Structures are given as structure tokens and as C-alpha cells.
Amino acid sequence: MGALRPSGRWDERPRPIGSDRGGRRRRCRGGMFLASRNFCCRGIQLRTDLLSRSIKHSTSAMLQTMPFRHKNTRRIEGLDSNVWVEFTKVAADPSIVNLGQGLPDISPPSYVKEELAKVAAVDRLNQYTRGFGHPSLVKALSQVYEKVCGRKIDPLTDILVTVGAYGSLFSTIQALIEEGDEVIIIEPFYDCYEPMVKMAGAKPVFIPLRCINDGNSASSADWVLDPAELANKFNSKTKAIILNTPHNPIGKVFTLEELQVIADLCIKHDTLCISDEVYEWLVYKGNKHIKIATLPGMWERTVTIGSAGKTYSVTGWKEALAQAFWVDYKRMDHPDCYFYSLSRELESKRDRMAQLLKGAGLKPVIPDGGYFMIVDVSTLNVDLSDVDEKQPYDYKFVKWMIASKKLSAIPLSAFCGLETKKQFERYIRFCFIKKDSTLDAAEVILKNWNKQTG
């Protein structure tokens, strides 16, 4: 019965590391005996014993003196630090109002939870499914996206289910990006793009979104790419460009014209497009999410990435949500489809958040999509020059804000390459997919902001 005895005693008592009093002698005898019995290679039994004994004698000495040579592989050199590990720890204190990491604290729709409960009771569904995606999920997804893209989508070859959009990004980059390739990344960017590109041995090439109103931006639409600057970034080594629309952290929803500029360059330079569209359903009034894959010449060179976690407010799931997709697929022509109703719910939260921030003297950039809002904090003139100088201003600001205001956010320079940190360090990012009580708590802090000395 394995390692168990009826008394419940735990077997497997190991010999203490390094001790050899009596142990070695006992072990040698027992070890050799076992070695000669188990490795019963007829005719070379004696050789086995001698070999075994010689190995044992040399190892004990080595144990004490041998340096451990095992370090990380080259591919992960420099990739160990991570902004989320740093900031989620700091914001974990429950007395802090957490508008930092992008996780909803609102409930997922009840039918989504009900479907999971139903599914857990079906035995067969607790075991392995099709490796590239559970059949009913890929079918539901293909139906939804056929409608959206206006083209036939084969559920078995055109769709791959992954462990979250993170898993999609990783698989796409590992599969298509080669050592020596260049990959264009638009700044600010979701932080994982850079390390993933580096892990594949390629070089990230950055191009910033620039604010056209000379820093006085009121909307995410004011942040644009300079087409000439973008064109300059493409060369014969460019393997792919990573597009994120709606955009995290700014909330920009790229227009058809903007996508066309990118598409033209991709076709001209025979470049792939990795299109991260996890917030595709979170667009606000007056904006339309356009899939770059639907532009001429782009389907065959684009991988589009989606997320059930963002679609259904269940970031912790990473599992088949076929039934939930069917429910919403059937009502795709109705306004109460979750794909549309969530963005309506979030729009009022967005507007409330913006108002509160303005009231406190901050300058929010109103996003056209997504559930993040960036805010220019330089107007507050909080002097943090005596704090650790090596960190960018926004890192220091957020830490100060957490400590003195009990409100958390994420510094925008976390989303930038080294060279552009100066440009973005006056911004911090708030997440507003939060329940009313969370926003109420934020409101109290923001209303009292100027009353306390900073």
C-alpha cells in the first residue's frame, strides 16, 4: 500500500544530510547488496559492486566542497523582476483601496457561475479534453467570431484555446519569433510583451504613442502614433508588430485609419501582426472596436488574442466557458448581451472615476475602451525628491500614495522601455472595474485629498 502503514506513521525518514556516523558503513553494505541484487546483469556482478563502491567513496567528499554551478538559462537572463510581484505585495494590505492590478472585484454574471457548477457534475468533463481546445468552446468561439469578422472560421484549425491570453501571447511569440528577429512594441505596453520577446531571443523595438495636445490630453484618442516614425521602425529584420487595442494602460481604441497605417506597413514589409484584443468588448459610446485581421491582406498574417477572463470578468478561470459563450452568442443582436451590457455598466464607472479624480486636482485621460484610466499627477506637485532617486517619479508617487492616502494604482513607467521612462513618469494607472463600494471608498479618499497635508 505504497508508503503508508495503518498506524498513520509517515515513512520515508531520510538520512540526515551530511551525517555519516555509522550511516555510511550501513548504507554501503546495504547499498551494495541491493545494487548487486537489482542490477543483476549476469556475469558483471562483481564489476557492478566495485563501480558502485567507487562512486560512493568519491561522492561524500565532493558533497562538501563542490560549488553549485547551476544558474538560470540564458533565455531568462534579466527577466526575473516583475512590476506585479512588487506592487501586488504592497497593495495586499486590506485597508488599502486597490485600484492597481487589473482584476475586477465585481461578480461575474450568474449564468457563467451556474454553467460551471453544472459542468462540474458531469464526470467526463473532469478529464482531459481535446488538447487544442474543448470542442464545444472552439465551436462557440468560431460562431461568435464568424459573425464579428464576416468570414468563415474553422473551429479546429483557426482557433486555439490557451491558458489565458498570457498563454496565447507566449505560444505565439515562441512559435513565430526567432533569435535575431525584431519585434515592434508600441509604448506604453502591457508589461509582459518585452520579456516574452526577449525570452525568444529577439529584440524589442519601441515606438511611443504621443499626446497630440501638447500634454493636455483629455481623451485616450489624443494619444497617437506618428506614421513616419512608425514606418522608420520597420526593416528587413522586423518579424512582427504587437498591437493592443483597446489599449492597456491608456484605453485607446485604434481607429480604422490608424489600423490601416499599421496594416499597410505589415504588408509592405511582410511582417506578422500579434493583435492583443482582450478588451474587445469594453468600448464606450462613440467608439468601435475594429479587428485588424479583417483588413485586406491581414487575415493571413495576424494572430488575434482574446480572453474569457476579460470577456466574462473571471480572470481566475482560464477554462472552457463554452456554455456561457453560447448564451451570449444567441443574443448577439440584442442589447442585453453581456458583450455589450458590461461596457455600459463600466462607462458609468469610468465617468464617475474621472469626475472624482478631477475633483482632487488630478488630470485623467478619459479612455475610449478597456477598464483602465491613466492620470497625470504632475499637477499636484508632490515633492518626492528626497525619496530614493533611482526610481522613476511615478513609482515613488504610487508608493507615497499607498502609504499616505491608502489608495493604490500602478506607475505607468512599468509599461515603458528604459529610454521613454522620463516621458511617462508623470502618469499613474487606475483600474475602475470595481464594485460601487470600492469606488465609494476611493471617493472618500479623493474628496479628502487636499484636506490632509501631502
Place this chain on the structure above:
Amino acid sequence: MLRRAGPSLRHFLLERNSSAGHSSYSREAKMSRPVQARRLEGIDKNIWVEFVKLAATYSKVNLGQGFPDFPAPDFLREALTRTLSGGNHMLHQYTRAFGHPPLVKVLAQFFEKLLGRDLDPMTNVMVTVGAYQALFCCFQALVDEGDEVIIIEPFFDCYEPMVKMAGGTPVFVPLRPNPPKDGKLMSSADWQLDPAELASKFSERTKAIVLNSPNNPLGKVFSRGELELIAELCVKHDVLCISDEVYEWLVFDGKQHTRIASLQGMWERTVIIGSAGKTFSATGWKVGWVVGPDRLLQHLRTVHQNSVYHCATIAQEAVAQGFQRELMLYGKPESYFVQLPKELQQKRDWLVQSLDGVGMKPIIPEGTYFLVADISPFKSDVPDDPNSDEPYDSRFAKWMVKNKGLAAIPLSAFYSEAHKNNYTNFIRFCFAKEEATLKAASDILQKWKQEKTSS
């Protein structure tokens, strides 16, 4: 191929064409250089894709892919239901990336007892998306271009492509069968490594050895002596050990599963891999873990945070509750870790009897829920084909599923390319199946035998 931005009307027309399913653009806009990365070279084929499809199409009785067809235990499914209907809706959101705190804590408690050492749940344990992702993190984090990795044949098939994808060179060493002289059925214990042969595989380029005990496909449970030999070589050559122990609870006949990490000099160089799917008969949940020293796990964390980052929270919460139950019941008769191997041993014995009864020679496994059988008496149904590149056992297994409706996996699937024809007569059966399934398998075999003797 250059193309200038044209007027918008042209775009509109082309877009309409492409949505109609054809476009002149799709012919022009193909990549003119290799689109896939070199690291994928030679690893796109996968035995499971083919055999799972065949089983789905033809099989009446599927003893092929390794998953239970009996339900996952009630207490586990109840844990999931409780989690769903409970008030904490934050369990639907991201949890700690390196492992949901309740799960890593209970895993640390469990393994502290099993290994006899203190473990920090935050640094000595990491949760992964199944043991598959644990393996992937190990190879990506620890194997560099040019490193050699020793793999014991027969091996779980993913080790080889994963080593290659990391730029490493797999070095194979076989378990060799030593049949008992008295003509009794072989046991998986009779398949052994030759110590001198094993020692010869270690070179200065050897980075790691992959150990799988209990072993898939043979069911071998490495003895303490065998593990000590491997351990000594690891220490001598300063080599890491990636120890795949997903079947750690499935050992029969009172045998003991020895953890190589508990041997002298091994803790600091071993990563232990485990699986909730195998532990709790819920392979579809995809929850696995690694246990090891921080100085190795830190690198696995780097790979994890740059690949999948988080694992599903709800599944981890339910698995944690499962382990908490097992911690309380450890060693008692109601423990799932006591009941499951007992139940599986009976199924093993039943299948062994069925196979032996028709003349197939099963190798009695000491552990796991797989057994390998020699199908020689049935070879006449599938004649040799000198023109075929395909290993004989693979052709046999395909013929068997198509003509007899019985699915199994050829042993050559678990060998490197160079050694696929070393053993031509063995196929692997999975016996983690309901009684009805095993009985149906027995019926097929009986009928088949009758057809052969009467013809």
C-alpha cells in the same frame, strides 16, 4: 512584395471580396521567409493527436490515453461546488501567480512530512498548469543550448521534444528486460538499468537527468538501490534531477515509492513534479506543482511569470481542500491515497488475467495505471511490411483499434526515433477504467482469441 496604400474605395471593395471568402490579397500576402521559429524544428509531430483521433473514431473500448473513465472522487467535486456557491467571488479572479496560498500551504505541509524537512510554501512550492507545464518550466529554466539531458527509455513522450525545444541534446539510456528464468510473467521490476551503461552517459555537458518513478509506460517503481545509484552519479557529476512523480500514490503490492530528493545530496539538485490530475483522478483540471529548493525554483518562477503566469484559481482552491482532507485522513483506510491504489490494483489484476488468458503476456506493473503487454501470439493478424517505415507495434495498434475496436498505445511511442524498432511486440494499456470497460475489453480479447483458434 510592395504595395502602396491605395484609395479607400479600393480598400472597401477588396474587404468585401475577402469577406466573401476569396481575395487577391490572400495570394500576395504570404510570408516569403519561414514563418515558424527554429526552436520548433522536429517537434511538431505528436503521437497523441493521431491516436486520440483514432480512438475517438473507431474505439468501442478505449484503454489508450491515460485518464480515468470513472468519476473523480465526490469530496473533490463537492469542494468545487462549495467554492462556486460560496460567498467569496474573488475566487473567480487572479490569485497569487506562483500558487494559490491555501494550496501551496497544504502542499508544503504534506511534503514536509514526506521528505522530513522544513518547507516554505512561498519558495519551495510552485503551482503549474498540470505537470506538463511543470516539466516545461524545468526545461526552459534549466536547459541551455548544448546541454545534454539523460532520458531513460521508455519515457513519457513529451520529455524529448521539450529538451529539444530548449536547445538541449537528449541522451537516451534504456531499461533492459531481464525475464525471470522460471517462465513466470515479467514484472516491471525486471526492467532495469545497466549501471555501467548509465554511468557512461554522464559527461561534462550533462545538465540533468529526467527520472519518472513510478514509470509511465512500464509501471516500474524504482527501488531505493536503483535511486541511490542515480543519485550518486548526479552528485558526482553535479547534475540536476527532474523527478516526475505524478503517479507517486499509485503503487501496488505493498511497494514503497521512494523520493529521490530525500536521498543524500539530492534535495539541492532535484525538482519534484506532481499532479492533481493523477492524484485525484481529475486530469481535466490541469493543476500540477513543483517542489524543490528555492535556488532552482526561482528560475522556474521566472519562466512561469513570463509564460502562463497564473493558474486557474477555482481549481486550485478545490484541490487545496482535497489535500486538506487527505492530510487529516493520512494513512487511514478512508484516505483516497489508500483507496485508489487498492481499487486500481484489483483492476490491474483483472486486466492481467484477461490478457494472460488469451495469450498476450502482460508485464505486471508495480505502479501507475498502465501496463505493457507482449502481443506476439496475435502478430499473424498484422503481417510485417518491409516497405513501411512505421514501427510494427504502431501498425498493430492502429489495426487493432480499427478492426477490433480496442484502443491501446504502441510502446514505440515511448522511445526515441533511433530506438523505435527495438521492441516491436509491446503495446500499453490503461486500466484506470470502470469494471464495465475492462469487462468489455476482456470480451473483445476473448472473441478475438476464439477467431484465431477456430480459423
